[in-house]
Amino acid sequence: MQARAPSCASSTGSPDTGSVVIDDQEVVLASPRAAIDRRIGLVQQELAVIPDLTLLENLVLGQEPGALGRIDWKAALVRAKELSASVGVDIDWKADAARTSIAIQQQVEILRLVYRGADVLILDEPTAVLAPAQADELLRLLSSLRDAGRTVIFISHKLDEVLSVADRITVLRSGRTITEIERGAIDRAGLAAYIVGDSEVAARPTTRGTAGEVVLVADGVSAKDDRGLSRLDGVGFEARAGEILGIAAVAGNGQEELAEVLIGIRGTTAGTLSLDGTSLARTGVRARRRLGLGYVSADRKHEGLALGLSLADNSIATPALSDLGRAGWLRPGTVAGHVKSVLGRAAVRFGSSSDPASSLSGGNQQRVVLGRETIGKPRVLIASQPTRGVDVKGIGYIHELLRQARDEGAAIVLFSEELDELRELSDRILVLHRGRVAGVLPGGSSRTEIGALMLGDTAEGHDR
Amino acid sequence: MTTAPTHEAPVAPEPTDSQAPFARRVGVAISRVARHAGVPIVIALVVGAIVLLLTGNDPLEVYGRLATEAFGTPSRINATLAATTPILFTAIAAAFAYRAGVFTVGVEGSFVLGGLTASVIGSQMGDVPPVVSILLPLLGATVAGGLVAVVPAILRSLWQVDEVVTTLMFNFIVTGLAGWSVQSFFLAQGQANSSTDYVTENAELPALAPPGQTSWGLIIALVLLAGYAIWMRYSTLGFEFRAVGSAPRFSVAQGLRVRTVLATALVGAGVIGGIGGGSHALGLVHRYSEGFSANFGFTGIAIALLARFNPIGILIGAILFGALNAAGATVQLFINLPVQIIDVLQGTVMIFAVAVFALPKFRKLRAGRAERKRS
Secondary structure (H helix, E strand, O other), rough: OOOOHHHHHHHHOOOOOEEEEEOOEEEOOOHHHHHHHOOEEEEEOOOOOOOOOHHHHHHHOOOOOOOOOOHHHHHHHHHHHHHHHHHHOOOOOOEEEHHOOOOHHHHHHHHHHHHHHOOEEEOOOHHHHOOOOHHHHHHHHHEEEEOOOOOOEOOOOHHHHHHHOOOEEEEEEEEEEEEEEEEEEEOOHHHHHHHHHOOOOOOOOOOOOOOOOHHHHEEEEEEEEEOOEEEEEEEEEEOOOOOOEEEEEOOOOHHHHHHHHHHHOOOOOEEEEEOOEEEOOOOOOHHHHHHHHEEEOOHHHHHHHHOEEHHHHHHOHHHHHHHHHEEEEEOOHHHHHHHHHHHOOOOOOOOOOOHHHHHHOHHOOOOOOHHHHHHOOEEEEEEEEOOOOOOOOHHHHHHHHHHHHOOHHHHHEOOOOOOHHHHHOEEEEEEOOOOOOEEEEEEOHHHHHHHHHHHHOOEEOOOO | OOOOOOOOOOOOOOOOOOOOOHHHHHHHHHHHHHHHHHHHHHHHHHHHHHHHHOOOOHHHHHHHHHHHHOOOOOOHHHHHHHHHHHHHHHHOOOHHHHHHHOOOOOHHHHHHHHHHHHHHHHOOOOOOOOOHHHHHHHHHHHHHHHHHHHHHHHHHHOOOOHHHHHHHHHHHHHHHHHHHHHHHHHOOOOOOOOOOOOOOHHHOOOOOOOOOEEOOOOHHHHHHHHHHHHHHHHEHHHHHHHHHHHHHHHHHHHHOOHHHHHHHHHHHHHHHHHHHHHHHHHHHHHHHHHHOOOOHHHHHHHHHHHOOOOOHHHHHHHHHHHHHHHHHHHHHHOOOOOHHHHHHHHHHHHHHHHHHHHHHHHHHHHHHHHHHHHO
């Protein structure tokens, strides 16, 4: 929910409506370069530090002191030491960036923006990659930047950090400003209520599943993300036939990784998965799909569909493809029949099955995915953000398809950022926090109950 | 665990309506080729005309002469088709791999080793019954061409090592090995330049219309081209080729055989290139010598890209480049024209062909920028 905010202000994305105002002047930030010229600097989660250079070289890169192509390294070092002293951190500027910790690299990146004259610093989830002690040091650094007269926009979902460091707090939910609060005017529980939203939507009439035998078992599953950071830490659960198991978490707490681990796109570092009592160790996506796993990817445009290929091609692209032919050749009649039943099952509205998938609306595209993934009566359907980018009417239909698959006996593992969706569909809701199971709640639980677990209010206490 | 390909397909092939009648599909393909290849060709002709003017030639006269030298008489058409044959093979080979998003540049190496193998085996066919005497050298060429690509295929499909680098390096290795082995083992006696013995008469691919040089190699190439078209459209693995080439992450998430596709794409391109080299040896030059391949492998890449892997486009593109080669060789008999001008023309067609592929991206970029300015 917060992920897109920094890109508008620093102009890696651009707003559709609205304006950015700096010093009472409305500005159009057409490029990241323009943002830098306006003295706005962004520290992204992915650090832009070049590992082969020293910290000092990283600091001055692009704006080296000196003249006529000669770099005055002495002046650079003096300036660097002034900078680090001014914010009270100790940095060995001669060290290679690759040999220093993430925390130090992050500090250097922040100081680089200061070095370049940034007055407004935007930090996107900066403590996500830090150990608690390092996070405290970062917060001290940010405080001293503020004391020196700079503006710091600190984007985080860690309530304690926000409450300890912020002078003013803006709460965003689903891309809207919910409220703005002055320091000291609110406590942790109050802030949490704003974040999850306490308006209880009257539950729409819905059917629940009847849980059968245990189909999918995860035990002690751990995994890392693409950057090598631990994202899942000993996750365990059981999914039963004929039920929908909802997975709730604030973005970045391991949902994406868990979905990818279950289907086999991402490897595990520890733990076991089993389907109907058979271990899934050493099985890839292909083998798992053959054993009866289906997958609705959160990234519909790149993983869920091949947008450049036809609807027919998209409907048959699974390991079951070989059943549609003989001796390595597709039988056009069989293929056409299968395409018809996939598109018919999900009531996809389309012109010709040879139209590219990109010609459909988001909701219709997702129907193609759901039709394809459920036509073979999967044992387990992993559905990640199935209604993302789908209009209201389309959402209802996708929910219907999920319930249909559930009633046909599939165990559905539903990942969603929409709490109301989870509450409406799920028989049980598992909440992830920092890659661990924070708790399992009944499907009809309130937003407040789920939200408390999502924000880290476990029995052991707060998240820091 | 993941084997996501590193490259997106260099250009996206356009989907064709599989239900449309064959004749209409051919029509659509030709109009597409005209659209995609027409612009670069016209630009190349204009640039060529400027170069011709600067060098004191009359562009219209030269172009007219080129056209008559390429297609003017049956014997000139025969010569054009003879020049078309090797690059038709290499274009099919390149298109085969590029459909899967595998950007091999190793067809050149496969063509060379295929040619050498066919020449060496073909020179020993004196006592072998006919037909077998052609099939054996061709079989050797096939295996040799595929072998060249085996190591890049393993590196690519198992460890995601970039195929552009490995196949390019294998070209150097293969060309060096071929030259060395000719010098050391297969050198023909009494020849001025270093080459193998001529293949025996029964190992030669017969000419289609003697005394013209176009051989049965052209028929083999056309059969391969048809096979390529049918296989991509109707085979299971061909389907997976298209999926991996157009949406690599999708293919991984769908559990398609990504590794198999990547390995098959590389080895398959090598095999087709090898058959091409073998046919060139048995059908046209009848031996292997230094400079056996006039960069046919790279011309094939340009043709495959120009045609966007469309089979009919590949045929037209190959004939076009074949015509330039054939006419360029003889047009100097009539006009005082440096042969390099032909290379300039070919080079410009290739450059603008690649530039035209960038156009859709450029338009998207510009539209996005305009939108941002409005808001």
